Amino acid sequence: MTDQASIRRISYFSLGLLALLASAPSYGADGGVEEIIVSAQKRDGRLTDTPVSVSVVGERWIEDSNLTALPDLAEAVPNLTIFSDFLYNSTITMRGVGSYSRNIGFDERVSLYLDGIYLGPSYGLNQNLLDLEQVEVLRGPQGTYFGRNAIAGAINLKSKRPGDERVVKGRARYGSHDTLALQGFVSLPLYERWAVSLSAGLQKRDGLTDNLVTGETLGNHDRNAVRAQARYRGPAFEANLSLDRSAANERALIGDPLSDTFGVAPDSFAPAYGEVMFNTSPAQSLEAVGTGLDLEWTLANGGTLTSLTGLRATDAAMKNDTDYSPADLLHVDYEEDYSHFTQELRYASPVGDAFRYVLGASFLDQKALTDRDAIAGGDAMALGMVPGSKVSNVGRVDTTAWGLFASADYDVSEQLTASVGLRWSRDEKSADWMIDGSAAPAFGLATGLVDVKRADEDFSPTVSLTYALSDEISGFARYAEGFKSGGYNLDFVNAGIFPGGIEFDKESARSYEAGLKGAVMGGTLWFSATAFWVDYDDFQVNQFRDLGGGRTAIVIANAAKVRTKGLELETRLAPTEGLDLRAWGAVLDAQYRDFASGGIGGSDVSGNRLEAPEFEAGFALDYSTALSDRLDAFVHLSFSHAGGYFITPDNIKAQQLLGGGTVPFGHIGARDMLSAKLGIASGGGWRVALYGENLLDDRSVSSSLRDFFGTISEVRREGRTVGVELAFEF
Template sequence: MRGGRTWLVMLGGAAIGAPAMAQSAPAETPPPAAPAVSALDDIVVTARRRLESLQDVPASIGVLNSAGLDQRGIASLDDMAQSAAGLAIETSGGIGTVFIRGVGGGGRNIGFGTRAGIYVDGVYVGQFASINQSTSDIDRVEILRGPQGTLFGRNSVAGAINVVTRQPGYTLAAAATLEGGDHGDRKARASVNLPIADQQLALRLSGALARRHGFTTNVLNGQDLDNIDRKSARGQLRWDAAPALTITLAGDYNEDNGRRLIGEDETNLTGTGPSALPGRFDVAFSTTPVWESKFYGASGTIEYRLPGGATLTAISALRKLDWARANDLDYSPLDLLSTDYNDKFRQFSQEVRLASGGDGPVSYVAGLYYLNDRARTDRAVLFGSQIGALPFGLQPGRSVTVDAAVTTRSFAAFGNADVRLANGLTLNLGLRFTDESVRLAHYDLDGSAAPALNIATVAGLTDKVSTSRLDPTVALTYAVAADVNLYVKYSRGFKSGGFNIDFLNSSQVQDGIRFAAETANNYEAGIKSELFDRRARVNLSVYRTDFQNYQINQFVDLGNGQTVVQLRNAATVHIRGAELEALAEPVAGLTLGANLAYVDATFKSFPNGGGPGVDLDGARLPQAPRFTGAFFGGFRATLSDGGVSLTGFAEYSQRGRSFSGAENLARQALDRRHLLNLRLGIEGPGAHWAIEGWVENALNDKYTVNRDRDFFGTLFRNWGAPRTIGATLRLAF
């Protein structure tokens, strides 16, 4: 690993903060800045399932480490998208969805998976609620852009987010952070590292609390909505049983309780007139929104270092998610309609892999993977006491219900190898074989209480979707200079097929609720460079990705004048773009950087996407602005011989105009965003204490993150957070 200072921070291929190391115990306090400019620290990642320098990986990868998270005040994963190139985490229907390179979606029901995988310490935790988890005690977050089918497998056609936590070490250390701000913002987190037996047994514990009042007021009762109420805990026990054997047991728990909105109404119930509350952050709901998720699990990791230098790793993991949500469906003071959703996920995974060591002409990783995922949903649309006011013949106290279960079993064998062909020239080859079955154990839909709405009644429907496929990766890297690498790459991935388990009408059920897997082929070229004696880092990638059998809602002509909207393999998608990430330290104590992304994501073919006979060929994908960018800078200046320092950080991010729907209608237009975040603080000697003041959205930009139409035609939107101000105290021992 190349040398350099250790306090600079890294983001997206260029770093901001402490070095990103894996399988080690980072110190709780970073060392003080050196008095003169020196090389940027090397960034080590595990994006290819083995430790290697970021600059040597032929792929577009963004990295945000623990210091970068702290520097930006990022408390959960869904807060980090503002800073990373090509990443967006947007709210749709109250659910946070990951978009990478303009592609995201999925997660609305248990039969429709997401397009971006989320992994924590090598364990797949892909359910939508995992994006709300705390960043407490996280060492780094790696953002892998583009299809990751070879090493990460299913449901990573857009990319993957690889979270690496801090590992237990053999130095006694503790840290705590307290935060307070307006809107009732209160956050606290703490961690402790406990060596139990010298160089043999160590324990690391951490926890976090986050609370904030909501920005939206329910004028009927004065209650604030869209609040934050989160708590989390993490524990890891590391046992170095022998010089070559390490066993780590880990457990985590995340709880998220709040009153999360689907949106604020812009029109009346039927979408034919303006809302009675046209103002921002005001609603009149007869049903209080509820969001309750419990996301937890445990894992065991065994690492055995073979005599030749290779490492054998086995990871066994159990994950669980219990999620409940309730919302007002009529957006009015009347007690008409509300939803009550309850989903449960149970997951077991096992991975065994062998990774080479040393600097030989061939380096490799190979492994086997097994996943068993069981999901259950129980959802209802409830008819309120005043439902008779609607002309549909609905009766108070009745409901329309969905009860379904889906089981996914996936087996995979994978391998990836770098072969040094000549001095500076390396060939990378990878292949993954996947055999997967997604089984609809049962689907029960009872629409008998709403005959006028034509909701189907289905009992005990079963089905199965099976997929067997090979997903390759081929890349060539050429070192044109000691710190300049060029690469070209081809990769492929797939998103699982599944079932449209929703509130469907009879025609939708008759047409069939099954859809097949979608595939993505990615072509990419890039340059990774470090300049001026490694005082600057510039990484650039350009790419094209083609999606086939894209899963999306489409208008389907059933004949005899019947047309339905059906989730199916309806489109082909063409994406091209570029990412630029740069970091430099022009003078000692000053860092400047930028993370920029351009994305042209369009439907190459989407027949009947906008209605019968209305093709959406050439329309832009939802939530895919052409330009996003972040410009940031940080400084540290010593104020006294005692080591007290003045610190500061500023980040300006911009997100271009986009649309919330595939039709690209004016009512789906999402505002441009211009967000400025500022921090200024004082840090004590050895970074044992620090206090800083901050302001987020300093320009108080008013922007919309989502707009859509609901059940009866109500148009609604979600507003972005207003300006917030606060202070943070950090302690480390």
């Protein structure tokens, strides 16, 4: 059960918000929250009328705040957690449920889209928020509309299309730790029906951790992104072509060790946080390129036919000093290549009819290649390995996925709308993979080849009722299902589970939601409140399982039943021109209902919590006022709080060392993030501001890791940063 303290928090939060509203009974004529249009059901509709839990972060919010990359959204959206300290562990979690692409045989649970086109594995999380019109965050299973691997939710990034007017804008930031961020956007109309745009971004930052052996710093940022678009608009036809590329090349900090290599004693080489002694520096690189083609025909009857075509390729690589010490024992060298083609074709009936429907089909062809080596160093005789030898796993997974979907809305009366939807999906996977653990007999790793195939079929229905209490307020109740396809654990697996234990089955979810949302007080206040209950069956758990005695196994298994339930609240108040207030909060109860052997030494961890805070809350304020006929002053202030949470099914806060004593592990503490921006702007289109992030200097742990040998390490949040921002638009 959700603890009483969390219930009290959300109650106090709600009461405080109501008190704020009650204290401001009159509003200026220029106030009001603009109407928001979303495409959560594969057609444009008012957010108020959409029977789904959706959070929207718009272009204005992105520009006025300190949001620069996709992971920043976690501080502005309830029940959303994004981890991206290093690429190979990038994770999106919604309502306590998420996953990362630990290997090419394991898929994500939250699907990421750019203009409705699937982006692929979780390496794409470090998306720069370039030229975006808005970000739509859909919580809960989205099987009917988004299909495979949207079992926890979906995020759709909607880019700003080239328009009929010339737009040139840019932003430059410089701040603590030599942080440099540059963004630019140009949109130009061409001829009568054509327009093009180009956007680019660059992020750099010094590393914050010193490697005392090599003299390098770890944890630096070196990322860039570019996107080009071309748009054609005719009387009944529109075409949008986009090309994008993003890249990163960094010395990643995967973990600052708290223990020695084998988890026997506390780290004695560089025990202070911010200092490590690795004989080689960890590194990561990423290059992702893609193209998307969006074609839309408006037919004579008012219906629309839409085609979405995507091509993407992602190359990711990582190196890590796996012994986390100055000794030259073992390091890993990983490379993954993903490429996929997607096609979606759908027809949407005319909007004004009492009976409306959408029919569609989708196709995905994805190829994933892996080449992973664990390479013995000069001191590897201590591990029973010959220096220079290596443990390898190499192979590929081919995935083909088809989907057919249909949805219908019927206006039973002026106030009541009934909606139904269904998607049939079929996923086919083939794996051709090899592991060779013979060079390290002491590790007990597998050696052999697999050439296997599997297929999953699924029917994902959605049923909802929407009742309009007024033109501006509606309530909804929704039932939905979703699934995550099965796969293969293509990692450094133990001989005991090879080959029969590397395959796992699909998981499924059943979701129940009810909510109320809309605008009140003359449109000056918009609100959304949602209660949800989701049951997951055959839940796939991916973990470094502690077998006891310092032994570790990399396991993926259908090991648990999971239930998540809770409440979400979002509000936005715009009482007068120049003032915009937002507040949000969430309570979450996410538990393993049945996980009989998922803990240390195969212990029963049923009833333990998943990896998500029980309580979150935050607010944001944007205010601007005229200083003169030509100058305005503006301020942005935002704060977010998230409670602590466990990161392993064992729900522990400390790891027992083999030599006695403990070190912190397994729990992420509560975070409190305060950011601000203060500046002046001219009517001519320029602005200058001072900004600050993490102004409370929260340096709590952001990730905690137990690696293969039993090493315990952690990464903490970057402390307070300040800087200056220059921006222009004309």
